[in-house]
Amino acid sequence: MLEIQQLRTDLDTVTRQLAKRGYAFPTEAFNALEAERKTIQTQTQELQAQRNAASKKIGNAKSKGEDVSAIMAEVAHLGDALKQAETQLEQIQNSLQKILLEVPNLPHDSVPEGKNEEHNQQIRRWGEPRQFDFAIKDHVSIGEGLGLLDFETAAKLSGARFSLMKGGLARLHRALAQFMLDTHTQEHGYMEAYVPYLVNRESLRGTGQLPKFEEDLFAVNAGGAENSTANNSPAFHLIPTAEVPITNMVRDEIVPLQSLPLKYVAHTPCFRSEAGSYGRDTRGLIRQHQFDKVELVHIVHPDQSYAALEQLVGHAEKILQKLVLPYRVMALCTGDMGFSAAKTYDIEVWLPAQNTYREISSCSNCEAFQARRMQARFRNENGKPALLHTLNGSGLAVGRTLVAVLENYQNADGSVSIPEVLRPYMNSLDQLGRTGGE
C-alpha cells in the first residue's frame, strides 16, 4: 500500500512511477473521491464536535443538579444528520481504501525500465554450463527413467500439476531442503521458523496477495462447512509462499530497535492455483500446485533495506554455488516485478535440457509497502514508531533446484550423481541409479 499523503500531495510523480510498471492509476476517480471525502469528513467531524461539546455540558449540568432539558433539545436534531454523514464518510473511505489496496508498489529508481521479462537486466553470471558428450534428457525422462518420478499416479491422486517422488529422489528432495536450511541458519545467521500453512485473510492482505490475487490461491473450509464465516469467505487460505506467515509475524507489532534486523528462514510447501498459466510449463516439476520452498525474510530498518537486499540475494546464490549449479542474477525491469516489490532480483539456474536459464529464486525489497498494510513498525532512534522495511526471497525453490540437479548432474547411463554437499544428507550415497538409491 502506498502512503495516501503521497497520493494527495504528489499524485503526478506517483502516476508516472506506476505507469513505468504498466499500471494506470485511476486519477479521476481518486480525485473525485478525495474531494468528496474532504467535504464530508470536515462536516462529520464538525457535527461530532458539536455533539461532544453538548454532551459534556449535559454531564456538567447534571452533576450540579441543574435542569438539562434545554441542552438536550439543542442536540436532539443532530442525531440523524450525524448518522447520515458518518455512513457517507465510511462509504467514501471504503472506496478509497479499495483503490489503495489494489495499487502496486512504486519501483525504486535503480530498477531498469521495461515492459516485460525481455527487458530484465543481467547483473552477473556464475559458473559455466557443462558440455555433455551424450544426448541429454530432461528431468522428467531422468526421473521416470529411474522409476522414481511418477506423474501418472500423482494425477490419479490429485490431478494435473501434482507430482509423486519416491525412494532416492524423494530423499534427494528432502536433502536439498535440509541443506538449504542448515546453510542459512549456520552460515548466514537466520532464525529457523516453523509456520502455519493455513493463514487468515488479514495475513494475506498484509503481504499483498489479497484483495487483488485471490484467484491465485487455494481456499479451505472446515470439514462439512460450505462457508465457515458469515461473510461468505473461506476460513483459511493455503500459503502460496512462506513469505506470508513469516512476514506477518510482525503485523501490528512495534519491534524494538535493538532487535533489528530480523532474519527468518522457513521450509514450507507452497500452494498456488496457477490460474492464468494454462498451457505453460505443463511438463515436469517446474510449475506445480504444490511445491516446497525454503524462504528467507528480512525485517529491517528502512536505512538498511537495500544493503539487506544484496545480502539476501547473496545468501540464495551461495546455495547454487555450493551445489555447483551455473546461474545468472537478473534485475527485473519495472514491467516484470511483482505487486509488492520496489526492486527484485531473480536468480536463474541453468537447465541444460531447456538450454536456458530458469527462475529458481526471486528476491525483493518491498520497502514499507507491506509494513504499511500490516502496521509493522519499530521504535526509531527518537523513540517514535516508524514503518519497517520487509524483504523476502527464495533460498531456494526446492523442486526447481531438484530439476537443476537432475539435469546438470545426469550421466550417460541415466544415473544422476549426487552433488558433494548433499552426500552427508544422503547417507554418503554418490549417485542415484536404477536401484533407486536406497
Add this chain to the structure above:
RNA sequence: GGAGAGAUGGCCGAGUGGUCGAAGGCGCUCCCCUGCUAAGGGAGUAUAGGCACAAAAAGCUUAUCGAGGGUUCGAAUCCCUCUCUCUCCGCCA
C-alpha cells in the same frame, strides 16, 4: 464438544453511564540534589487521521480501552455477535 474466567497504554494494573485518552506503579527521557555508588525530588512519556499552512512548529478537531454492531444527548463501563487467551472435563495425532 461441555462448563467457567478473562482481553485496558511499552509492561503491570485500577476503572460498572458524564470533567476518562484513561488513576497508580514499572520502564524510558530530561532536569535537580547528594563526593562516588545506592537512594531521593521534579517534569515529560499512546497511535492514526482531518482542517489550516509554501513547509515545520504551535493550534483547532476526530477516532481508537480485543474486533464488529446496538442502546444513549453521552459508552472502557450496558446489550448482541465474533475472535483470541486461560482453567476444568471429554475427545484426539
